[in-house]
Amino acid sequence: MNQDIFCGFSGTSGSYLLALTKSAEKVYGISSDHLLQMTSLNPDSFGHEYHVVPVFYLANIISQLVNLTGDRMVGLKLAQHISLRAFDTLGYLLMHCETIGEGLQRIQRFEKLVMEHSVTQIESADGLTQVSWNFDYNNDCVRYFRELIISGWVSMVQRMTQHKLPLHSIHFSHSNPWENTEKEQSALEEYEAIYGCPVVFNSTWTGACFEEQYMSLSYGQADPRLKAIMEEYAELMLSNLDSHQSFIHHAKVTIFKQLLNGETGFDSFAELMHLSTRALQARFQKLGVTYGDLLDEIRRMLSLIYLEDTGISSLEIGMLLAYNDQSSFARAFKRWTGHTPKQYKEKVEQHRSYYAQMHLEDEDELQTAKI
Known part of the structure; x- marks a missing residue:
């Protein structure tokens, strides 16, 4: 058995996992309930109260999506539809931070409430700020995790500020998903079009780089009273977690x-x-x-x-x-x-066959439209 499952024992917010499946429903038309069922989770157990689930299930859902869609940019696309509410206490705290810099500092402080073993670092030098992210989970899904998190940062900052954050560059420590294929260059161009800046694969770090001045960019929705309440609650939750x-x-x-x-x-x-x-x-x-x-x-x-x-x-x-x-x-x-193990395998296979057929029909329509 692969020892990497040790990292899968660490927790992630159930709200975040559910938000991921809802995002998949918007992006790919794949039922949130079906995705949860394919990973043996009960859709009715989510959304009622704060709880933690093993990161293993988050990785499993991403794997299922990659297998169902064949899309190697799953992480990047899912991030576009995840709101701050998916991060529970941390999300509500971020809504009431005054600037991007303050928000990133709160992420750095309280990110364990959303995903254990998640590590954000912020460094500024020569007029540039680097926000890097690392997660000690070295299985096949880790590159999707990286793209999900970095794209989520960028997307949420832009929604909160109602401005497109001018990025200096985006870095990923993994390779281009189409490396050494004829699609490598076009894939790079697609990434750069989405982020609006150069994207560096096989980098020494994963994260976003932008001009330091934007750390003071205002969110415009801060409520100091609510921020103080949510921060006090986040501190309490963090101490209990630790x-x-x-x-x-x-x-x-x-x-x-x-x-x-x-x-x-x-x-x-x-x-x-x-x-x-x-x-x-x-x-x-x-x-x-x-x-x-x-x-x-x-x-x-x-x-x-x-x-x-x-x-x-x-x-x-x-x-x-x-x-x-x-x-x-x-x-x-x-x-x-x-379900019994046999029934479960049959249900998973039914879902896979259904979405595989739907994907083929979409491809046929696309080809017909091109003709």
């Missing part, structure tokens, strides 16, 4: 290692955590989670990865996830998703 984030992540990684060894059990887990069972139970109780909750979450993520591999049977998946038998795995999977 107090248990590292423990929960360590616990998830330990459970993952247990599963790789074909075992589960609280006693062996406590031994691996180098804590007594009583101390662990007290810690979990304080955080409002249980060992079983975390075990379920990791089994569910791994099951989705295994089900994508047509060479692995449900019996083998049950064994890989340390269930006693296939029926135990099937019951657990139905409890998570409302």
